[in-house]
Amino acid sequence: MERTSLRLPRSVPEAQGISSAAVIDFLKAIQERELELHSLMLLRHGQVVAEGWWAPYAPHLPHMLFSLSKSFTSSAIGFAAAEGKLTLDDAVVSYFPEEVPEEADPNLAAMTIRHLLMMGTGHDKDTLSLLQQREDGNWAKAFLSAPVEHVPGTHFVYNSGATYMLSAILQKASGQTLLDYLRPRLLEPLGIEGATWESCPRGVHTGGWGLSVATEDIAKFGQLYLQKGVWNGKQLLSEAWIEEATSKQIANGDGGESDWAQGYGYQFWRCRHGLYRGDGAFGQFCIVMPERDAVLAITSGTNDMQGVMNAAWEHLLPPMASSPLAPDLELQAELNAALQELALRPPGLRPISPAEAVVGGKAYQLEDNAYQWESVSVSFEADKAIVAIGKANGEHRLTAGRGEWAEGASRLLNDAADACVVASFTWPEENTLELTTRYIETPFAFTSRIRFEDEGERIEMINLSNVMPEQPAIRGLETRE
Structure with missing residues (x-):
């Protein structure tokens, strides 16, 4: 059934041939396997x-x-081919005469x-x-x-640079950015x-990643x-085009149980069970x-993508x-309750510690680190903590709720733009502060554990991520006037 308005129509599972129990079981499996989902939308016969x-x-x-952007880029090529702006058999080098090496390899020419x-x-x-390391920004x-x-x-090689080239070709063929x-x-x-x-240094959308939309938009695209x-x-x-792509x-x-070995289309993966994604x-x-x-639309913050599909x-x-x-x-009532109660709650250990009176407001100079953070300080109030991170370009402040999420903005991930965040803090031990920050328009969440040593004169900070490897500990020393 096709949708009839800008918002997808809603139904109940049973009316579309799905038991509410099946969705409940899926949610339980996600929880039991500790898979961090951020959203889901299931459509049947065009109904959510x-x-x-x-x-x-x-x-x-x-x-x-991230790479789900690739499927949107592929669609743009489908539109352009239908409009005669390009053909799929066009040589890539024909669009970049000034960037082609003087002695082009036959494989490149083909x-x-x-x-x-x-x-x-x-x-x-x-x-x-290779693209991102190019000093002059000429990714093509x-x-x-x-x-x-x-x-x-x-x-076959999964190649995000190839999708960037699709975006660059589209921009040359149409005179417009991909978006x-x-x-x-x-x-x-x-x-x-x-x-x-997102765009490359020369203003071409990255194509293979960098698109941000809401969950229902993903579902519409699939529909x-x-x-x-x-x-x-x-x-x-x-x-x-749909059939070919x-x-x-x-x-x-070689197939088997992996959903990354079932064949690849035009920026779409084939899946087991006759599905694609x-x-x-x-x-x-x-x-x-x-x-x-x-159609199933999901956003997440997990490294176990096969586990999500298996569920x-x-x-x-x-x-x-x-x-x-x-x-x-x-x-249906049980399912509705389960869906309404979905939450990634902040850690709640000790809400307060006597260490706050000792370390609150102190500034600590940090040793060299991968984040390029120069200093850190934490000030405590009745219901929140204010964390200040010093970098070469200035101070970044973050508000964390005491055992609750506090909403705010941060430029720690990207100095060029504010990102929506929620943050919370707790005390797993009397001298250890745990700060959790979620960048809620991304998959990323970070936990910083700051251990105060020598009566607050020194700190050791360990940063953990939900999807990235643990970074080495950062040490700091109290700054004295």
Whole structure:
């Protein structure tokens, strides 16, 4: 069933052939396996049958998609091909005459847009690091200068640099950035508002990552593909493109139990059970289930992406019936309660410590560290703590609630822009402060444990992340006037 308004229609699971018990079991599996989800939206027959956000994540917030962005970039190429702005068999080098090496390798000369789409460029490894290390910001030249070890189309390598090149080609072919090009063709018809996309130093959208949209926007995108490109009775993307983009275009493994070895399309992964998906690092998913007429949109902060899919295949796929189920008001109420209660709560150990009177307001000079933090201080109030981090570009202040989330903004992840955060603090031990910060428009959450030593004269700080390796401890010494 196609959606009829800018907001997807809502239903109850049983009316669309799914038992509420199946969704409850999925939520339990996620909790038991300690998988950090931030949101989910399940659609059947074009109706949202279950949706939930783990507070402090919320429906209106955008979420970084990482490589799920690639599927949107692929769609832009589909639009451009339909409009005759390019063809999939165009040589990549034809768009960058000034960036091509004087003696172009035959494999590079043979590389086409189609090869970029299918991750069959012929490279032996991802080119992304070469792009980002280019001092003059000319990412296209960096890509075209990389060795092409294999004949294009014969060797799969997941290559975010290839998707960047799709964005760069689209911008040359259309005269618009990727986001501006997609706005009237995809975003506005689907009612996707407020989308943002990161750019390279020369103003080209990154393509392979960097898009941020809300969970329902991911679900709409999946529903468009499920409906073979039709939206509100209008063919936006051609059915032929949808079929080609989501079919296996190149082998990427030997199948088996891995959902990264079932074949790759045009910036879409094939899955087990006849499904396909766009996905991004740390668990950003748009899963399309054609045989079941269903879509599953998920945002996360986890490294176990296969675990998330395994839980979905185990609990959500088998119960999907071809006709409505009998209403079950008790189960529906239980599911609604479970969805409303979803939350990632701040740690709550000791709400207060006598150490606050000793260390509150003291400034500590930090040794050299990967974060380039120069100093730290913490001031305590009745219901909050104010954390001040000194960097070369100034002081960054963060408000943390006492055992509760406090909302705020931070530039610690990106000096150029404020990021929405929530933060909380607690005391696991009398002399150890634990500060938890969630960047709620991203997958990232950080826990900083600050141990105060020698009656508050010294500190040791350890930073932990939900998705990244633990960093070495940082030591600091009290700054004296």
